[in-house]
Amino acid sequence: MIKIASxxxxxxxxxxxxxxxxxxxxxxxxxxxxxxxxxxxxRRFGQRMGVIPEHMLEEHTDWRAxxxxxxxxxMGWHGNALLIRKSAQVVDCERIELPALEPRGAVSAxxxxxxxxxxxxxxxxxxxxxxxxxxxxxxxxxCDSAARTMPTVLMGDLNEWSAASGCLRDFARHHRFAATGxxxxxxxxxxxxxxxxxxxxxxxxxxxxxxxxxxxxASDHLPIWAVVERA
Numbered sequence: 001m002i003k004i005a006s007x008x009x010x011x012x013x014x015x016x017x018x019x020x021x022x023x024x025x026x027x028x029x030x031x032x033x034x035x036x037x038x039x040x041x042x043r044r045f046g047q048r049m050g051v052i053p054e055h056m057l058e059e060h061t062d063w064r065a066x067x068x069x070x071x072x073x074x075m076g077w078h079g080n081a082l083l084i085r086k087s088a089q090v091v092d093c094e095r096i097e098l099p100a101l102e103p104r105g106a107v108s109a110x111x112x113x114x115x116x117x118x119x120x121x122x123x124x125x126x127x128x129x130x131x132x133x134x135x136x137x138x139x140x141x142x143c144d145s146a147a148r149t150m151p152t153v154l155m156g157d158l159n160e161w162s163a164a165s166g167c168l169r170d171f172a173r174h175h176r177f178a179a180t181g182x183x184x185x186x187x188x189x190x191x192x193x194x195x196x197x198x199x200x201x202x203x204x205x206x207x208x209x210x211x212x213x214x215x216x217x218a219s220d221h222l223p224i225w226a227v228v229e230r231a
Contacts, residue, residue: 001205002113004120005033006155006194007223011040012051014217015187021052023218025060028083031210031223034113036063036083037122037155042074050075062086066093068107078105080122080156088113096142098135100126106139110150116230119143123156129166132159136167140174151201153228157221158195171197178207178226186215186222196226203231 007028012021028036042048048071057063063083065075067090075081077095084090089112096106106123123139125132143152154175160166168177175197182189189209198204207226215222 001227001229002035002116002118003033003225003227004035004153004155004196005031005210005223005225006037006039006122006157006196008039008124008157008194008219008221009041009051010219010221011043012218015220016217020218021056023214024052025056027210027212027215027218027223028063029061030212030214031225033225034085034088035111035118035120035153037120038076038081038083039122039124039157040079041076041081042079044079047071047073049073066090066107066109068093068095068109070095077107078103078124080105080107080124082107082109082120082122084109084111085113091117096121096139098138100131100135104135106156108142110148117150119146119150119152121152121154123154123158125156125158125160125167127159132167133170136170140170151230152199153202154197155195157193159193161191161193175199176204178204178224180207180224180226181209183209183222183224184220186220189222194221194224196224198226198228201231202228204228
């Protein structure tokens with residue numbers, strides 16, 4: 001079984017208005033997932049530097065970032081990154097261009113984890129419902145056109161407030177949603193903006209929202225997680 005997670009870390013800016021990347025790492029260690037999709041992991045302007053210093057990730061965690069960044073000092077692509085166990089193998093990885101009024105992207109990686117092949121896609125979709133649906137179509141098209149078919153998890157901040165319409169309906173045609181629950185706002189979660197979806201080759205064994213004292217202050221989103229295995 002593989003544990004996956006998604007976390008909009010809000011550039012490590014907590015609900016107390018303090019930027020503390022070490023607190024973000026504390027939350028990630030609490031979750032202890034094999035694959036983690038991060039959103040808002042890089043600064044927005046200038047060199048778009050990764051918020052979590054590379055040495056902190058290397059020295060204090062069991063993860064490494066999948067090499068999807070287009071800039072030397074970034075961790076991700078348009079703020080999207082994938083963290084994997086240092087023991088996992090990256091078979092392939094890609095940046096996915098998304099249609100948008102402002103720059104948006106998603107990231108994809110084909111991974112070998114404990115002998116299992118898994119495709120992981122991380123995303124942060126638009127605030128506009130029209131653009132979210134176009135972005136969902138681009139991500140699904142990317143997966144459908146891949147040279148190799150493999151079990152796939154899609155995860156991230158979808159920015160979708162509806163229960164089952166919009167881009168959720170598009171993703172649901174070929175993927176199952178993990179029952180994670182509300183993750184936004186971290187102090188009083190009412191919105192299921194963050195989602196994890198799995199292709200039919202995978203069985204979702206367990207899922208939830210990571211709601212701890214550290215998570216409630218580290219970002220305005222709570223992390224979500226799911227455990228999957230081959231169906």
